[in-house]
Amino acid sequence: MTSDFSQYLTLGKRPEGRTLMCAEWLLAYRDDSHHLVPNGELVIEQGEVIYAGPHFHGEVTQRIDFGKALISPGLIDLDALSDLDTYLLVTDNQPGWAKGRIWPRSYVERGPYEMYTPEELAFQKRFAFGLLLLNGITTAAPIASLYYREWAETVAEFDAASDAAGDLGLRVFLSPAYRSGSMVLVEPGQFDSSFDETRGLRGLEDAIAFIERQHGRHGGLVNGMLAPDRVETCTLPLLQRTMAAAQDLDCRVRLHMAQGAMELATMRKLHGVTAPQWLKDNRLLSERLIAPHATYATASDLRLYAENGVSIAHSPLVSARMGSTLNSFSACRNLGINVGMATDTAPPDMLMNLLIALITCRVSEKNSDAVRSAELFDAATLGGARALGRTDIGRLAPRARADISIFRLDDLYMTPSVDPITTLLTGGSGKVTQAVFVDGRLSMLEGKLVGIDMIAARHQAQRQFDRLIEKYPDRSWRHRTVEELFPSSYPIWK
Structure with a gap:
């Protein structure tokens, strides 16, 4: 196996010639x-891609042998973490509403504020994009929490995100998230909705202007996608104008719905039906729509997805951590629903998510034959491409873009190796990603990226996250101390 690729490959560059x-x-x-x-x-x-198959008979400029490895289409992440994951804080600290996941009225009345500086917001996008590449993800639709924001995402941070994608070499579908409402905690476990229609529509206008200005930049790596936040924080006029804008811009829309008990209760209170039914009643379901999670989708909701071409962004790890699952991956596929994969948490490890998806599907169906590894790998490649309306990514075939992930198969912890796809799903992780090419350009090689020192960035990210945690009491129920909000897993012996 060739171990020194420096004579052939340079980070941030395409290989010369064929x-x-x-x-x-x-x-x-x-x-x-x-x-x-x-x-x-x-x-x-x-x-x-010029050729993909058993043996190429034409002439080439150079030949690179990756040895005991799998050359794979790059993975596609439809809900890719693009900040520092605050959701990890509530993994063992429940209920979430008491830990800063919902703004208490006292904080709202004082006036929400940005808890990161513009420089910190830009940095975390760049750092998160680097982590995606390290895990073999070549296409990402970024997602971030709005809980620590003043209201929604800003154009400035997404201009910085576009530059980061171009610098690092990551294909992205994005625009600033927006909303016309928020949930407010009024009593323990009790929430009210608060709406500002004008602010929501202004956010949509900013997102449209961003896509018109940024779409196609960096050789086509930057692509537009509208991202209204969560269905329960959006009014009907906002979503109607969103879907009309998506038609005009010829882009996709990602809208989180059918994903939690609070959303389900809120939608029934506000509209008397589930979110998918509400959108169907208002003729807003279409193949342009990507709906993350669907863990609280009813059988009727799933039929609506199938009938209207809605794609599901399946994030099994983050859902399973909180005790829910898609019911089920195979059931959705049998209905004809397109399912793509997503990470939506730290670590952004798609291979780990594929394993969790396999486990949760088989447990849900109580059937060891309910899903195969290949079907999940399809979802992480072909399903994601289909959701984004692309036929030139997620596959290695002539005329496809050269988005490639190379996974090592000689890792000690994956012994014995069987079929390479099954081996990667059952024993692999993002840590076996050896190289990543996006649009033919080498974006990652053996843990190294161009334009960012991930070791130094990791320390900066932790310091930034620690400063954020210090501010949690200000926007948490009854403003308890950090130690009370997030106690250690075991008592600290000093």
């Missing part, structure tokens, strides 16, 4: 599906 890559396994696309190719060969030129 380049052939080979490995023990290649996952190539033909006849409408992925195929495993033993000792397969992939040929790229500039940002495009």
